[in-house]
Amino acid sequence: MKITPTQIADVLLLEPRVLEDSRGYFMETFRLDALHAALGFQVGFVQDNESCSRCGVLRGLHYQLPPFAQSKLVRVVAGCVLDVAVDIRRESPTFGACVSTELSAENKRQIFIPRGFAHGFVVLSEVAVVQYKVDNYYSSKSDRGIVYNDPHLGIDWRLPADQLLLSDKDSHQPSLKEAELFPAENLYE
Numbered sequence: 001m002k003i004t005p006t007q008i009a010d011v012l013l014l015e016p017r018v019l020e021d022s023r024g025y026f027m028e029t030f031r032l033d034a035l036h037a038a039l040g041f042q043v044g045f046v047q048d049n050e051s052c053s054r055c056g057v058l059r060g061l062h063y064q065l066p067p068f069a070q071s072k073l074v075r076v077v078a079g080c081v082l083d084v085a086v087d088i089r090r091e092s093p094t095f096g097a098c099v100s101t102e103l104s105a106e107n108k109r110q111i112f113i114p115r116g117f118a119h120g121f122v123v124l125s126e127v128a129v130v131q132y133k134v135d136n137y138y139s140s141k142s143d144r145g146i147v148y149n150d151p152h153l154g155i156d157w158r159l160p161a162d163q164l165l166l167s168d169k170d171s172h173q174p175s176l177k178e179a180e181l182f183p184a185e186n187l188y189e
């Protein structure tokens with residue numbers, strides 16, 4: 001597993017080593033030891049999620065407030081998405097900046113998104129199945145969002161606006177400026 005930092009500290013790109021032979025391929029899709037070594041701190045995943053969406057579906061930008069803040073380890077097992085993580089830690093030098101990366105069944109890449117980030121993705125293929133681990137349980141009360149087209153974030157979602165399909169909740173999320181964000185505390189304590 002090759003793990004490289006992105007332009008935002010603690011957001012990591014993971015590329016599994018694919019071992020091919022006449023039968024097909026084998027790869028390790030998750031190594032806690034390698035992730036901990038790359039991060040320098042521990043995460044304990046407790047829930048696995050999967051969603052399936054059609055082309056143009058945009059889910060996000062989502063996060064949970066403490067004490068249910070979540071780290072996420074995201075991968076795509078069918079199709080292709082543009083995956084986006086936005087730094088919403090007020091005290092961060094990269095507050096408001098985002099990392100965008102294509103994750104697909106073909107490239108087998110994964111992204112690790114720490115607590116303190118909002119996360120979203122848009123489906124670029126006919127359908128996409130996204131799987132992700134989280135290190136805190138789902139809490140509807142702590143669930144928050146930021147609107148995907150906030151001009152202050154300026155995210156290029158690759159598809160024309162009239163091709164995007166959002167839930168009613170996600171079309172009416174607040175801007176980054178209006179959103180309830182994290183208090184200045186260590187989100188891993």
Ligand SMILES: Cc1cn([C@H]2C[C@H](O)[C@@H](COP(=O)(O)OP(=O)(O)O[C@H]3O[C@@H](C)C(=O)[C@@H](O)[C@H]3O)O2)c(=O)[nH]c1=O
Pocket residue numbers: 049051059060061062063072119120121137138167
């Ligand atoms: C996220 C989640 C949702 N649900 C329920 C709530 C609702 O009835 C249904 C669909 O929920 P949502 O519309 O919030 O699903 P979705 O828009 O796919 O939400 C997800 O988006 C991506 C981008 C993330 O980063 C995730 O953390 C999560 O917020 O599933 C759970 O039961 N457990 C969960 O962990």
